Amino acid sequence: HILETLESISDNKTAVKKFGIDFAVNVCEEIIRSGLCPGFHFYTLNNESSTITVLKKLGLWKRSIPKALPWRVIPSSKRYKERVRPIFWSNRIRSYLYRTSDWLIYPENKWNDYAPQVYKEVDDYFYKYLDNYDSEEELKNLWGNELNSLNDVYDVFGHYFSGKENKNGFKVTKTAWTQNKFDNSDKLTTFSEQEFLTINFQLNLNGVDSSDEKVGWGPKGGLIYRKAYLEFFTSRQNAMILKDLLLKYKQVNYNIINSDETENYTNCDEDKAIAIDWAAFPGEPIMQPTVADPISFKVWKNEAFSLWNEWAKLYEEESKSKRLLEYISNDYFLVYLIDNNFPNECCFWKLLEEVHLISKYSEQLSI
Structure with missing residues (x-):
């Protein structure tokens, strides 16, 4: 099925990219529904835009990471209680x-x-x-x-x-x-x-x-x-x-x-x-x-x-x-x-x- 689809659109780079993204999203959704895997690891191959699109479609893309404090917390045994x-x-x-x-x-x-x-x-x-x-x-x-x-x-x-x-x-x-x-x-x-x-x-x-x-x-x-x-x-x-x-x-x-x-x-x-x-x-x-x-x-x-x-x-x-x-x-x-x-x-x-x-x-x- 995958090869047949790719052969039919091989001369259209945009269509190939869209197929790859949609296929990856479907696979990831199946894995999420199974409950067997706690997360995903992506190899971007220097094409991070496709990975970002997949994550956005899955609802896993976060533009900001929750912060413990308004300034950068340093993972240090000396500073772990620092709050001001x-x-x-x-x-x-x-x-x-x-x-x-x-x-x-x-x-x-x-x-x-x-x-x-x-x-x-x-x-x-x-x-x-x-x-x-x-x-x-x-x-x-x-x-x-x-x-x-x-x-x-x-x-x-x-x-x-x-x-x-x-x-x-x-x-x-x-x-x-x-x-x-x-x-x-x-x-x-x-x-x-x-x-x-x-x-x-x-x-x-x-x-x-x-x-x-x-x-x-x-x-x-x-x-x-x-x-x-x-x-x-x-x-x-x-x-x-x-x-x-x-x-x-x-x-x-x-x-x-x-x-x-x-x-x-x-x-x-x-x-x-x-x-x-x-x-x-x-x-x-x-x-x-x-x-x-x-x-x-x-x-x-x-x-x-x-x-x-x-x-x-x-x-x-x-x-x-x-x-x-x-x-x-x-x-x-x-x-x-x-x-x-x-x-x-x-x-x-x-x-x-x-x-x-x-x-x-x-x-x-x-x-």
């Missing part, structure tokens, strides 16, 4: 694992019950290689063979968030700080052009089912909550305008800091971590797996600024490209914002638009 991490390293997990590898105990519930613990130092050589294995040529394709102005730097972030090809004809699939894609990429693209260079972002959630395919985590039957969080580099002018505007945004916790900590503006209590993610599960205590810890932020700040200098190493000494990146590292500010009013729409876009308008108005007055 700072949000700052959420896009540089290897770096966080290395920095905390000497800890004797890892936070299991509330961060403040275990902090502060000492983070391992990372020298300049390891900053790049902890989370980056690309060659210099590959990175220049993404981030520019040369940078002639600050706008060229802003364009790297803009192309990363927009997904559009850069002038080298490449899609910017990563920055020095992250390879993860964020929600609201259109807004992040726009604000990149306005000197807000985002390196971390998450939207707020209010009682989302823990089984949600996109943002769910933990056991079934739980409710997920999350505060909006935004972290970015910005110019001195923007930072000072932002600092003043935040006085009327009482629901926002913030930290605005420069690379050498000679300027550090915050309304956070240094001794208290702020819960960013939390969840309620039946019969369980409230879980708070992600926090913003002011002490950890200063450690992260050093790493975040150092990555500008790592980027600068792609270019020749005394080149304009290198000087531009070193200027940003020395003169820009690192900022994080937490909108505590999680049941309502995030206020960040309104706030940053105000900063931009005031900045532009100030520039016009100075002309």
Whole structure:
């Protein structure tokens, strides 16, 4: 039967492929009904699309795998009870694992019950290689063979968030700080052009089912909550305008800091971590797996600024490209914002638009 059917459609590749898929689905359905086999093993032979189609027809294809926590759990005997991490390293997990590898105990519930613990130092050589294995040529394709102005730097972030090809004809699939894609990429693209260079972002959630395919985590039957969080580099002018505007945004916790900590503006209590993610599960205590810890932020700040200098190493000494990146590292500010009013729409876009308008108005007055 199989050979006869294949001979009759041998000159039609699409029909042959469809027959193979339908036949595989029928065989798998018979095996499932028999109850004799707990699962399947497929050899894709470099044609995974057919296997995916079979799994979808069987109802076995899952676009997302249930997560125990909102961040990646490490199968380690030392860390198996770990339940809390700072949000700052959420896009540089290897770096966080290395920095905390000497800890004797890892936070299991509330961060403040275990902090502060000492983070391992990372020298300049390891900053790049902890989370980056690309060659210099590959990175220049993404981030520019040369940078002639600050706008060229802003364009790297803009192309990363927009997904559009850069002038080298490449899609910017990563920055020095992250390879993860964020929600609201259109807004992040726009604000990149306005000197807000985002390196971390998450939207707020209010009682989302823990089984949600996109943002769910933990056991079934739980409710997920999350505060909006935004972290970015910005110019001195923007930072000072932002600092003043935040006085009327009482629901926002913030930290605005420069690379050498000679300027550090915050309304956070240094001794208290702020819960960013939390969840309620039946019969369980409230879980708070992600926090913003002011002490950890200063450690992260050093790493975040150092990555500008790592980027600068792609270019020749005394080149304009290198000087531009070193200027940003020395003169820009690192900022994080937490909108505590999680049941309502995030206020960040309104706030940053105000900063931009005031900045532009100030520039016009100075002309």
